[in-house]
Amino acid sequence: MNEFGLIIIGGGAGAFAAAIKANQLEAKTLLVNKGLPLGGTCVNVGCVPSKTLLWAGEVMHQAKSHGIPGIDIEVKNFDFAKVVQHELDLVAKLRAGKYEKVLNGLENVTHIEGKASFVSPNEIEASGQKYQAKKFIIAAVQQQLYHPLRYYLLQVKHQIPKC
Numbered sequence: 001m002n003e004f005g006l007i008i009i010g011g012g013a014g015a016f017a018a019a020i021k022a023n024q025l026e027a028k029t030l031l032v033n034k035g036l037p038l039g040g041t042c043v044n045v046g047c048v049p050s051k052t053l054l055w056a057g058e059v060m061h062q063a064k065s066h067g068i069p070g071i072d073i074e075v076k077n078f079d080f081a082k083v084v085q086h087e088l089d090l091v092a093k094l095r096a097g098k099y100e101k102v103l104n105g106l107e108n109v110t111h112i113e114g115k116a117s118f119v120s121p122n123e124i125e126a127s128g129q130k131y132q133a134k135k136f137i138i139a140a141v142q143q144q145l146y147h148p149l150r151y152y153l154l155q156v157k158h159q160i161p162k163c
């Protein structure tokens with residue numbers, strides 16, 4: 001019952017790419033996600049919210065500082081709460097359409113909410129249950145992973161000689 005061909009840990013873009021491919025290959029797959037909602041970083045707290053808010057900032061900035069003589073733009077109202085609500089609505093819409101709906105359509109993929117941890121090389125525990133698989137894909141990007149990488153990249157940047 002709890003045996004799968006593949007277990008995918010995570011629920012972001014990486015996990016979804018793997019789940020869609022596994023479904024095509026008709027692999028009996030379990031997708032385990034906990035922490036961020038389905039969609040992971042990009043749709044919930046990364047790409048989508050950041051670009052939505054950056055675009056709002058860009059519009060405000062350009063309206064005031066576009067630098068084109070002869071064009072005067074007046075910003076009549078700036079309701080930041082409304083801007084943020086628009087961002088939250090967009091995130092909810094994309095999460096539902098691009099992730100939740102897609103996952104529901106993957107007939108070979110079972111989804112559970114739970115924080116996965118390995119109890120043996122072929123077994124994880126999540127939400128008090130144990131699940132076995134032959135193969136695992138860990139698509140659970142953790143912020144800690146970013147830190148050493150970012151530090152390394154900063155060091156590399158400082159080592160590049162000035163031209």
Ligand SMILES: Cc1cc2nc3c(=O)[nH]c(=O)nc-3n(C[C@H](O)[C@H](O)[C@H](O)COP(=O)(O)OP(=O)(O)OC[C@H]3O[C@@H](n4cnc5c(N)ncnc54)[C@H](O)[C@@H]3O)c2cc1C
Nearest residue numbers: 010012013014033034035036040041042046047116140141
């Ligand atoms: C502010 C910001 C802006 C960004 N903008 C862009 C952009 O414009 N373009 C771009 O290409 N990329 C952008 N990125 C990067 C992009 O969001 C990430 O590269 C991408 O989301 C990584 O996807 P992922 O599936 O690997 O991991 P994530 O999307 O981080 O998904 C990991 C999932 O695993 C879950 N998880 C973690 N541990 C466990 C566990 N033990 N058990 C179960 N589930 C677990 C987490 O809750 C999460 O849902 C941005 C990132 C940030 C922070």
